[in-house]
Amino acid sequence: MKIKFDEQQYQLDAIKSITDIFEGQTVKVSNFTVSMGDIVGQEITELGIGNKLELSESEVLENVQKVQIRNHLKKSMSIQDWNFTVEMETGTGKTYVYTRSIFELNKKYGFSKFIIVVPSVAIREGVYKSFQMTEEHFANEYPGQHCHYFKYDSSKLEQVREYSTSTNIEVMIINIDAFKKSFDDPEKENKANLIHRERDTMNGKKPIQFIQETNPIVIIDEPQSVDNTDKAKEALASLNPLCKLRYSATHRDTYNLMYKLDPVDAYEKKLVKKIEVLSVNSDDDFNDPYIKLLNVSNKNGYKATVEIDEKKKNGTVTRVKKEINPNNKNNLYLLSGERELYRGYIVEGIDCYPGNEMVEFENGKVLKLGESIGGIDDDLLKRYQIREAIRTHLDKEKRLVHQGIKVLTLFFIDKVENYRVYPKGQPWQKGKYAKIFEEEYTSLIKQPKYRSLFEEDQYISNQSAEEVHDGYFSQDKSGNYKNSKVAKDGSLRSNKDDESAFELIMKEKEKLLSFETPLRFIFSHSALKEGWDNPNVFQICTLVETKDPFTKRQKIGRGLRLSVNQDGQRQYDENINVLTVIANESYQQFAESLQKEMEDETGVKFGYLEEQSFSTITLKDEVTGESKEIGYDYSAKVYFFLVKEKFLDKKGRVENKLKEAIAAESFDVPDEFKEIKQDIKRVIRNSIKKLPIFNKKYEVDIKLNKEVLLSDEFNQLWNLIKYKTTYSVDLDSDTLTSRCIGEIQKLDAFKARRIKRENALLKVDQSGVSGEGQTMRVYEALEEKRRLPDILRYLQEQTNLKRRTLVDILIGSKRLKDFEKNPQAFMEAVMKIINREKKKLIVDGIKYERIGDHAFYLQSLFEHQELVGYMKANAVEVSNDKSVYNYIRYDSSVERAFAEKLNNDEDVKLFVKLPSSFVIDTPLGNYNPDWAVLVEKERVETLFFVVETKGSTDQEDLRLKEDGKITCGRKHFAALENGVTYKLANSYEKFKTGI
Template identity: 60%
Template sequence: MKLKFVSDQQFQLDAVASISDIFQGQAVKQANFSVASTMGSSAQGELGYQTELGYANKLDLLDDELLENINRIQLRNGLPKSTDIQGRNFTVEMETGTGKTYVYIRTIYELNKLYGFTKFIIVVPSVAIREGVNKSLEIMEEHFKSLYEGANCDYFIYDSSKLGQLRTFATSSNIQIMVINIDAFRKSFVDPNKPDKANIIHREHDRMNGRRPIEFIQQTNPIVIIDEPQSVDRTDKAKEAIASLNPLCTLRYSATHVETYNLMYCLGPVDAYQKKLVKEIVVDSIKEAGNFNRPYIRLVSVKNSNGFQAVLELDIKNRSGVVQRKQKTVRVGQDLFDISGEREIYSGYIINNIDCYPGNEMVEFTNGSHLPLGMEMGNISGDDIKRGQISATIKHHLDRELRLVPQGIKVLSLFFIDRVDNYRIYDSNGNPQKGKYALMFEEEYSKLIKLPKYRTLFEDHNYMLNDDPSMVHDGYFSIDKKGRIKDTRGNTLADHDTYNLIMKEKEKLLSFETPLRFIFSHSALKEGWDNPNVFQICTLIEARETLTRRQKIGRGLRLCVNQEGERIFDPQINTLSVMANESFAEFAENLQSEMEAETGVKFGFIEKHAFAGISYTDDSGKIENLGYEASENLWGFLLEEDLIYTTGKVKLELKEQIANDTFQVPPEFEHVEQEIKQVIRQSLNKLPIRNHNNEVTAQLNKRVYLGPEFESLWNRIKFRTTYSVAMDIEKLVQECVDAINRMPAIPKVRLIQESARIDINQSGVSGELTSVKVLDQIDIKHSLPDILRYLQDETRLTRRTIVRILIEARRLEDFKNNPQKFMEAVSDIIKQRMKLMIADGIKYERVGNLEFYRQELFEMQELKGYLKSNAIKVEKSVYDYLILDSNTEKEFAQMLEQDDEVKVYTKLPPKFVIETPIGNYNPDWAVLVDKDGTEKLYFVVETKGSTDSGQLRLFENYKIECGKKHFAALETGVTYEVAKDYAEWKLGI
C-alpha cells in the first residue's frame, strides 16, 4: 500500500501561508541552470544569485518590511505581536499528529514557487527522527510533484563519508533538501592542535579543494528548518552550530516549544482535539474495587517545603465506620495507624524517612518497608493488574476489528514496557524464551478469540487475522552484538537501528497482509515514531514512569488510513483508547498539567491579544481584523467589570454569564458580539478526554426510522442540485478599483549598505556585521514582470477585465516601485472581492428526481458517544442516542425532544453535504413540525452557535446563503432557517 495525502486541509494551508507570507514583496529569484564548476563559474541564471561556490538563496526585504509582514500574519492568526524579528527565527506550533512534517515540507515547495528559494536544511535531534523525516520525503514525493508541477526536488541525509553531496547541494538550481542530525555538526573546535575533535563537516578536506565542507553550505544562505527545537538547540553549543550554517532564516516546528521566537501559527492541543484533527482520547483503567483487607499505601508525591512532606493514598475509616480511599499529607514520625482511623492493618507503618532527592524519591517505614514515588503496596498482585490491562486491550482491539475491517482499516495496538525481560528472556544457552507479558498476552488472546462474536475475523481469507497468538505480536527493542534484545535509554546506536526498522516498515504494518497487530516496545520510544492506525495504547510499567502522558498518546493520535492509504476523517472511527495505570480522573488531570507545562497553554485564561484576530466586514465590504489595541481595550473591560483576574484567569461570574447567555459586550463591539463570546468559550474549554465507562452506541430507532413521518421529511430534502455563479463584472471592477485606490502606498525597494569587521586568524577569515544603512537616494531600476499573466493565474479573470482594473485604479507607479509587492496586494484585493460576490451570484437548480443519498445512509453509520458529555437519550429521532458537537446543539436537541409539536427530527449525517464554491456544507438538523394538528411544516435548521471561530464567520455565512438557495431550488416545501436558540426559531414559525 501507499499512503495518500490530502492537499486541501485548511489548517495545514494556513500553517504554510503563515510562513510563506512572511516574505511577501520579495521578488522571485528564478534559476534556470546548474553551476558547472565549484570555482569561478560564469554561468548565469535569470535573476539568479550566484556565489563563488554555487547558487544561493537571497533575501531582498529589509527587517522592518519583514516585521510588517510578521505582524500582519500574527494579527490574522490571533497571536501575540512581535516587536523585532529575533534573528529571523520563526515558530510554528502544531499538536502531535496534525501533520507537522507535511506542513514544513509543503512550505519548502511553496517558498520555491513564490520566491525561488532552493536551499533548505532540516535539522533533527536524533537518528530516529532523521529516518522518519527521510521516510516522509520519500512517501510524499509523488504527492508534491502532482501539486507543484515542474518543481524538481533532491533530498538526502547528510553523510560525512559522502561529502560530494554538499557540492551538489551548493551548485544545483533544483530544490535541495539536506536532513542532518544536530550531533553531526555540533562539535566545532578552533584549536589547531585538536583538529580531529571537530565534526568532519568543520574540518578542511582535500576532496573539497582544501575547504571546510560547511563553507559549501554557508554560501547558499539556506533556510534552516528545525524539527523539535526543544531537543535540537537547547544548549548554547547547539545554537552556535545552527548559526554556523549561515541561515537566511530559521523555521522552528514542534508541539512543545521551550523557546518561542516570533510565533506565526499555533494549533494547540485543545484546538486539535475539538476540531477533530486527531483521534479522540478514551481512558480505561484496571483497578481493585472495595478490597480494604490489606494495608494499601501509594506514594503520590514528596516535597521539601517547611520540612519534608509526602502525600500518601490510604484506605481510611471515617466516623461512621465506612472505609474510603483518600490522600493524606504526612511528615516524618506520623503513624499510619492513627491517620487511617485506627485500622489495625496499618500497625507498624510509622514514617521513618522521606527522601526528596530527584530520581530517588521514596518513603521509608519503621517496619523496614519502603515505597518509591508512584508505586503502591497492599493492592492485588501487580501481575493481576497487568493481565487485566492486557486482556482489556486485546478486547478493545478485537471489537474495533469487527467494526473497521469491513471498511478496510487495519487496527494496531501498542504496549509500553520498561524492562525487556518482562517480554523476552534467555535461557542458559542463550535461546530466547517468552517473558511474562508475552505469556499473558498469548493466554488472554487465545481465550478471547474463541468467543463466537469474533469468529468472523478468522474466517475472512482477505483479512487473515491469525488465530496463532505468536504470529500477531512482536517487540521492537534494541539488540546487542549477540543478537539479544536489551534495555536501553533510547539514545544509543542500538536504539537507532531499532527505530529505523519500525519507521521504514510503516506501510507494511498498515497492510492486512502483515499478521502483526500488537506491538510491544521499550518505554524509551518516546518520539520519532507513530502510526496512524494505533487505536489502543497500554502501559505495562512497574518502575517509575519514564514517559509523559503526552508522549504515550502521541504515538497514536494521527487519524487512521484504510488499505488504499486514504486518510479517514470520521470522528466515530478515530478514537484512541488508553489503558492507563491510573484512574481516569488522574490521567485527565495529569495530562492537562503536562500540556500547560510543555506548551504554555493556559486553561481558563484570556490573554490580552485573544480578540485581535476576530474578523468582520466593514461598511464598504472590506474584511477587517479587530486588532491588538481593540483587543486590549476589551480585555480591560473584562477586568474593570471584575470578570477576570489581573492574570487573565476567568472568574466564576464570567463563566456563568457565558453559560446563561447574559454576557453583554460594550456597544462599540456589538458587531462582533458572537465572535467575542466564542473566544471566551474557547478559553474555558478543557481537553475532551472521555471515560470509557460512560460510552454508549447509538442504535437505529426503527419506529421512527421506518415511520411515515420520517419518510415524508426525508423525501423533501434528499434531492441533488447543481449550481452556477453569475458575477456582475462591472460591479467587481468598480469595487476592486475603489479598494486598490484605498490601499496604502507601496514604497520603493531600497538599497542597504552593510559594514562588517573582518577577522583573519588561523582558523580562517570571518566577518562580523557592524552597521546597516539604507540608501534611499539611489533609485533601483526593475525589470517589470508580466503582471497580467500573474493576476490571471491568481484570479482566473480575463486579461481584459484585469487591464480595466489596473488602468482605472491609476496605481501603476506603485507597480514600478516594488512589482512583486504590488502584484500580491492587487491579487489579494481582487480575490477578496470575488469571494464577497459569490453568495449573491450563485444559483441552484434541482437535478430532476436524482436523490442526494438514499435513506439507508443512516444505516451506514456507527455512532458512539459519552453520557455526561456529548450524548443524550432521545425518543423522537432516528437514533436512540444523539451524538452532539456542542452545548448549543445539545440544548437545541433537548428542546426538540420536549416540544409536543415536533413529531420527528434528526441530526443530518456528515455525508449529507451541499456543494458550494468554497467547500462542502453539512447542515445541522431536519425537523418535522405538526402545527396545532392542522399543518405539517418541514425545516432544515442551522444552529448558529456551531461556528468554530470568528475567523470562519464570513465563510460560514457564504455557506448558509448557499444552503438557503439549495433548499429553495428543491421546491418541496422545506424551509431552511438559521436559529440562534430554540425559542427564537420556534416563535418565528
C-alpha cells in the same frame, strides 16, 4: 500500500504564514511567464550557488508583524536572530507542512538550499521516510521543480559539494550530533565532526564552508531537543543560515511565533483522533494497610516516596503520597493520621542500588520498587489492562475491517525482561507480559461476538497469538532486546543499539498498515517519545511499574494522527478516529493530568483570562489606516470590565455567567469596546475551550430505530428533502470589476524598498562591545527603474479571469504607481481582493435547479453509519419514535440545547440530525445542513423544516465561506419547490419564532 496525501486548509495557512515572511522578495516566475533570468533568489559564489535575500531586516519584520496580526498572535518587535516559529499539535502534519513550504519558497522566491536539523538519527530516518512517501505527491503538485533530498553521511562528503553547486532544490537532512563537536576549537580538531575538518578532496576546505556559502534556510524539527545547549546553538549558527524555521508541538522558546495550532484547536476541528479513556484501577476500600513504593533516592540523604491511606481531620480516608526516610519521617502510623492498621510500619532502611531498590520495615516487611502491600496484586491489574486493550482492539476491528482499516495497539513498558527474558546460555523466553497477552488473546477470540472476525475471508483468520504481537526494542550485538537509556526529561540517551530499533520502526510505517503484515499489537519501550507515530494506532496501553518519565501527551502523540485504509486514503470520519487510552488511573485523574501538562507546555491556563489576554486584538489607526494591536493597557481595560461585571473572579477564572452569555449570544460590551466585540468574544471562547477527552464508562451505541425509518412521518419528511440539485453561476464581470476597483482603492499606500540609518554610541566594557543611545531613521530608496514582472499573466494564473477584465480593474483602480514601488506586494494584494470578491459574487449569482426525480439521497444513508457517543459529553437520549436513532450526537452546546428542546416539544413529531454524507454541492465546497424537522401546528397543519444551528446568526459574525454555504443551502431548498422551509437559528426560541 502507499499513503495518499490530501490538501488541508490549516496546513496551507501554516505554509503561507512562512512564505509571507518574504513578501516583496523578487518572485520566481513560472515557465509560462516572461523570463526574469535563469537564477532568481539565488546567488553564485566561489563555492556554489546559494540563497539570496533582497529584503532588508525592517521589511521582513513588517511582513512578520502582518502575518502575526492576521493569525492573532503577539507582535514581534525584532527579528530575534532570524528565528521563525510554527507550533502545530502532534499528528497534524508538521513534516508535510515544512516540506511543502520548501517547494513554495522555491516557487515564489527561488530559494533552493535547505537543511533540516533533527534531534536524533531515529527522527532523521522518519523525516527521510516522509520525503520518500510524499515524493510522488509533490511531483504532481509542483511539476518541473526537481527536489534532491539526502541524509547527511560523513563517509559521503562529496554529497556536500553536490549540494552546494546544484541549481535544483537541495535538502540535506542531518542530526545535530553530526556537526556540533569542536567546530571552532583548533586544538580539538582531531575530535571534531568530519564536517568541520579540512579535506584534500575539497581543495583544503572544510565541508561546512561549502554549506555556509549557500546561506541555507535551516528547518529545525523539534527545536526543544535540538538547540537546547549553547554548543548546539553555536553549531546551528555555523551553518550561516538565511533564517531558521522552527517546528514543534511543544516549543521551549517561541521566537517570532508565526502560526499556532494548539491541542484544543486540533481536537475541536477534528484534525486528530478524539481521545477516550478506559480506566482500569482498583477501588480503595481502606480496610487493609496499603503501601506502594513509588521511588527511592540517595540525593541529600536516603529517602523514598510511598503511597498510603491517610485519615484526614474530618475522619475520611484518602490515598496520598508521602516522603519517608530512616530518620525523622519513618513511622507510617503517625504519617497515616494514626491509623491503627499501620502500627509497626517503621522504616529501618532504604536501598537505592539500581535493580535492588527497596524499603525495609522494622516488622520484617520488605517493599520493592513498584510493588505494594495491601493493594490488589500489580500483575493482576496489568492483566486486566492487557485484557481491556485486546477487547477494545477486537471491537474496533469488527467495525473497521470491512472498511479496509487495519487496527494497531501499542503497549508501553519500561523493562524488556517483562516482555522477553534471556537466561544465560539458553534461548530467549517470553516475559510475563508476553505470556499474559497470549493467554488473554486466545481466550477472548473464542467469544461468539468475535467469531465473524476469524472467518476464512478475513485477513486475521489464520494468525496465531504468537504472530500478532512483537516488540520494538534496542538490540545488542547478539540480537537480544535490551533496555534503552532515558534521561530525566524523557528524551532518549541514544547509542547505536538504540538507533537500530527506532530506524526499524520508522522505516516500516506503511508495512505495519497492511493487512498482509500479521503484526497488530506492538510492545515497545517508553522512549518512543517523538519522531514515530502510526496513523492506525487506535489503542495505547501503559504497563509501567515504576515512576514514568514520559508525559501523557508524549504517549498519546504516538496515535493521534488520522487513520488510513488499505488504499492509503486518509479517513476523516470521527466515528472511526477514536484513540482509546487504557489507563491505570481514573478518568478524572488522567484528564486533569493531561490538561496540566498542556498548560505547562503551552503557557495557557484553561478557563482563565489575564490582563494581557486581549492585547493582540487589532484596530485600524485613524491617522495611518494601518492595523495596530490594542496593547496591554487597552487589554487590561477589557479585563477589568469583565471582572466588574462578575464574568471573571478576582484571579481571572471564567465564571459560568460568562460561559452562558457566550453560548446564548447575549454577551455585550460597552460602547468603547463595540468595535472589537467579536474579537473579545473570540478570545473568551478560546479561553473556555476544554480538551475533548471522553470517558469510555459513558460510551453508548447509537442504534438505528427501523420503525421510525420506515414510518409514514419520516417518509413524508424525507421525500421532500432528499432530491439533488445542480447549480449554475451568473458572474457579472462589470459588477466584479467595479467591486474590485473599490476595494483596491482602499488599500494602504505601498512603500518602496527602504534604506535604514542607525546611529549609536559604542560602549566597550568587560561585558564586550554594545551600543548606547541608538536612533534609527528610514528613507525610501530612489532606485533606478527596475524591470517589472508581467502582472497580467500573474493575475490570470491566480484568478482565472480574462485579460480584458484584469486591464479594466487595474486601470480603473488608478493604483499602478504602487505596482512600480513594490511589484510583488501589489500583485498579491490585488490577487487576494479579486478572488475574495469573485467568491462573494459567485454566491450572490448562484442558481439551483432540481435535477429530476431520479437523483436523490437514499434512506440507507442512515443505515450505513455506525455511531458511538458519550453521555454527559456529546450525546442526548431521544424519546421513543421521535428520531431515527436512540441518541442524538451533538457538536456544540447550541446543538445540545436544540436537540433537548426538539425532544421535549410536543409540536415536534419527528426530527433527525442529518448524516455527514447528506451534502449539497456549492462552489465553496460541500455543505452538510444540521437538522430536518417535522412540526405539527395546532394538530392541523404539518410543517417541514431544514435547520442550521449556529452560535451566531449575525452575518458579520459568520465567516465568508460559512455564510456563503448557508446562502447556497437556502437557495438549494428553495429550488425543490415543495414547501420545505430553510431556517438559520442560534437557539430553539429563534427557530420557533414565526412558525
